[in-house]
Amino acid sequence: MTATEQTVTGPIADAVNDGLLPGRVWLYSNYHCNLECSYCLTESSPRSERRQLTAELMVAVATEARQLGFTGLGVTGGEPFLLPWLPDAVLAMAEQLPVVLLTNATLFAGDRLERATRLAHPDIALQISLDSHLPDVNDMARGPDNFAKVVEAVPKLLAAGVRVRIATTTAGPLDGPLLQPLRDLVASLGVPADDHLVRPIVRRGRADERDLGVRAEARDIPSELTISADGAFWGSFGPTVRNGRLDTDLLLTRTILPLEVPANALLAALQGLPPGQDARLGIR
Amino acid sequence: MSRIDLLDASTAPLTVKAYFEGGDPGPIVAALANVPEMVGPTLGFVGPALGAGSVGVRWKEFAILRTSALQGCNYCVHAHTAVALDVGLTNLEVRGLRAEAPLEDAFPAVADRALLTWIDALAGATGPVPDDVWTAAREHHSEHRLVEVAITVGATMFLNRFATAFQLPSSDGTVARLAAEGLA
Numbered sequence: 001m002t003a004t005e006q007t008v009t010g011p012i013a014d015a016v017n018d019g020l021l022p023g024r025v026w027l028y029s030n031y032h033c034n035l036e037c038s039y040c041l042t043e044s045s046p047r048s049e050r051r052q053l054t055a056e057l058m059v060a061v062a063t064e065a066r067q068l069g070f071t072g073l074g075v076t077g078g079e080p081f082l083l084p085w086l087p088d089a090v091l092a093m094a095e096q097l098p099v100v101l102l103t104n105a106t107l108f109a110g111d112r113l114e115r116a117t118r119l120a121h122p123d124i125a126l127q128i129s130l131d132s133h134l135p136d137v138n139d140m141a142r143g144p145d146n147f148a149k150v151v152e153a154v155p156k157l158l159a160a161g162v163r164v165r166i167a168t169t170t171a172g173p174l175d176g177p178l179l180q181p182l183r184d185l186v187a188s189l190g191v192p193a194d195d196h197l198v199r200p201i202v203r204r205g206r207a208d209e210r211d212l213g214v215r216a217e218a219r220d221i222p223s224e225l226t227i228s229a230d231g232a233f234w235g236s237f238g239p240t241v242r243n244g245r246l247d248t249d250l251l252l253t254r255t256i257l258p259l260e261v262p263a264n265a266l267l268a269a270l271q272g273l274p275p276g277q278d279a280r281l282g283i284r
Numbered sequence: 285m286s287r288i289d290l291l292d293a294s295t296a297p298l299t300v301k302a303y304f305e306g307g308d309p310g311p312i313v314a315a316l317a318n319v320p321e322m323v324g325p326t327l328g329f330v331g332p333a334l335g336a337g338s339v340g341v342r343w344k345e346f347a348i349l350r351t352s353a354l355q356g357c358n359y360c361v362h363a364h365t366a367v368a369l370d371v372g373l374t375n376l377e378v379r380g381l382r383a384e385a386p387l388e389d390a391f392p393a394v395a396d397r398a399l400l401t402w403i404d405a406l407a408g409a410t411g412p413v414p415d416d417v418w419t420a421a422r423e424h425h426s427e428h429r430l431v432e433v434a435i436t437v438g439a440t441m442f443l444n445r446f447a448t449a450f451q452l453p454s455s456d457g458t459v460a461r462l463a464a465e466g467l468a
Contacts, residue, residue, distance in 0.1 A: 218298050234298060248289075251297035253321040265321060269299050 012263045013069020021223070021267055023071030024100075025259075026236040027061060028228035029053050029086060030078040035104055035143045037129075039169060039212050041205035043241040044078045051078075051229040055089035057256070061227055062093035064259035070225070076102040076236065087115045090124060098123040100165070104142070105129075105157075106149040113156065120161035127165040127197070128154060133181040141169075154189045165195040171212060174198050204247065205240040218250060218269075225266050231255070232262030234269060287450045290314035300324075311359070311452040312443065333439035339432050341371040343399060347436040349381040350400060351407035357444035362454040365467050378467060395424035402430060406437045 015021035031051040033044035042048070062073055073093055080086045081103050093099050101119065105128040108116050119126065128150060132138040135147035157164050166186050172178060179198060186196045201213030202221070221235035228239040230246050231254040238250030252265040289295070290311050293304040297320040303309045304317075316323045336344060345368040352360035361382060368378050380390025381400075391397050402421040405413045421430055446452075462468045 245289075248291060248295050248297050248318070251320055252299055254319045255321055261321065265299055 008067065008069035010069060011267065012260070015267055015270075016069050016071060020270060021263075022225075024074050024224050025061065025065045025070050025072070026074040026076060026224055026226040027053060027058055028077060028226070028239055029058065029075050029080045029089075030083055031228075031241070032082060033077060033079040033104070034082065034107060035079065035146065037143065037206075038141045038210060039171075039201040039205075039207040041202065041207065041237060041240045042078065043206045043209075043244070048078065048241075049244075052083070053227070053229055055085050055092075058089050059092045059096075060257055061259055062096040062099075064257065066096040068259060068263055070263075071097065073097045073099045074102070074224070074236065075099060079104055079107065081107050081112055081116065084115070087118050090119060091121065094121055094123040098125075100125050100127050102127045102129070102167070104146070104150075105153040106143075106146060108149075108153040108156065113153075116157060117160035117162060120163075125163040125165050125195075126157060127167050129169065130166050130182075130186070131168050131170060133185040151185075151189060154191065158190045163195075164189075164191050165197060166191050168196070168198045169201055170198060171201050174200060202237050204237055205242055208242055221250070223266060223270055225252075225259075225263055227256055227262070232265070234266060286311065286315070286452055288315055289318060290452075291317040303327075310455075312447065315446070315450055315452060330439050330443065333435050334443075337432050337436075339429055339436075342373065343429075343433065344436055345371055345373060346381060346396070346399060347403050347433050348440045349378065350403050351437050351440040352444055353382045354404065354408040355441060355444035355448070357448045359447040359452045359454055360440065360444050362458050362462060365462055365465075366458050369465065369467075375465060375467065382467075398424045399433065403433065403437055406434060407441060 012021065016023045028042070029052065031042050031044055032046060032048045033040075034046060036045040058075070065073060073096070075086075075090060075093075080101060090099050090101055101124065103126055105126070116126070129142065130138065130147070130150050131141055138147040139145065154164055154166075166189075168182060175198070183193065183196060187193065201207050203213035203215050207213040216237065218234050221237045224235055226233040226236045226238050230239055230251075232252045233239045234250040234252055238247070240247045252269065253262045255261040291297075291314050292308070293301070296304045296317050300317050300320045300323045303313050303323065308314075313323065313327070316326055334344065334348060345364060349361065349364040349368050352364055365378055365382070368381070369375075373381075376385055376390045379385040380387050387397060387400060391400065398420045401417055402425075405417045459468060
């Protein structure tokens with residue numbers, strides 16, 4: 001029996017098993033990024049305040065998440081691969097629970113490619129952003145040469161045995177024929193259709209400043225426990241930054257560890273709010 | 285101008301939004317909301333500690349306003365000058381508690397002065413509380429009353445330092461009212 005197969009009991013585990021509480025815990029490893037996307041929730045850029053977690057904290061969160069009964073982990077930023085130690089931390093986290101690691105995949109050359117390919121692990125998936133099958137449309141939102149770098153990186157990662165998912169963030173439809181060319185492109189890169197996620201721009205952070213995306217309140221956002229350097233939040237869309245200031249409306253606790261503290265706060269908040277529209281809005 | 289963000293209904297964390305639903309909860313709650321998990325426990329202590337309790341509002345305001353004056357907390361002195369007037373303390377009594385008039389003139393009753401000596405020993409000094417202060421207080425007040433006043437003094441000292449450290453602002457309405465009363 002592996003660590004992830006052990007039976008966990010308790011209020012958090014029960015809530016996860018009953019489908020009341022999402023099983024994944026997200027961690028914002030850092031907020032700085034080599035890109036400056038138009039809809040970025042965290043206003044990330046090379047100049048952003050780093051708001052960086054430590055490797056030790058991330059592994060501790062992973063360990064306590066498993067002990068409490070969560071079933072998965074997500075790591076996002078900023079661009080996590082700007083942190084040289086990040087792959088080692090993610091490998092250690094994957095010893096506790098399966099990890100999805102979000103990246104823009106534009107830094108995978110030389111040493112960084114070697115570090116990324118070390119993440120060929122059955123419980124790790126890299127989730128790479130690609131917003132359009134048209135290079136100029138994709139790059140308008142995400143920056144120059146983004147498209148070219150992504151379509152070059154994905155086959156290399158897959159060839160090295162790394163599981164790759166593609167995430168598309170769009171102001172357009174979430175399904176239908178308009179997306180077919182993008183779906184064809186993703187398939188041609190070797191990524192299965194089930195590993196292609198399409199979601200709307202959420203109007204928070206820079207997207208809000210630029211009048212982009214769908215408005216969402218707490219119950220419209222998947223209530224995944226999310227950890228950043230600023231505390232614990234309701235959902236991975238919670239710890240956003242607007243005009244350089246952290247949004248606090250979805251803040252749960254400043255306390256991160258023991259993870260039971262924010263997890264219980266999230267559970268209490270969940271039980272006190274009416275159902276939202278996350279399914280209708282397609283936010284995930 | 286506060287040193288920290290004073291959260292409002294739009295920025296309040298969802299777990300403490302209820303405190304903002306009835307309107308502006310004041311700068312202490314707005315500041316505490318930056319650490320949402322501390323709001324409930326803090327108010328759960330401060331609320332009863334500063335409420336009327338078994339001691340009654342008059343003596344509670346002795347403790348709160350006197351402590352705030354001794355601690356030099358402008359925000360708390362302003363706020364509780366207004367409260368003290370609301371609960372019936374006279375202008376002279378308020379000035380006495382604020383150390384702006386002799387206590388002997390403001391409080392001729394021996395029981396009042398014994399309680400104020402007890403409060404001064406807790407809030408205006410460090411080190412041991414002298415036996416004669418305790419004995420004098422006990423001549424006029426029960427043990428449980430002195431315990432409750434000690435709790436009020438302690439809670440007030442916490443709020444004094446909190447409000448002073450973060451430079452919490454007095455409301456314009458309070459400042460205007462105190463000016464009209466000659467107590468600005």
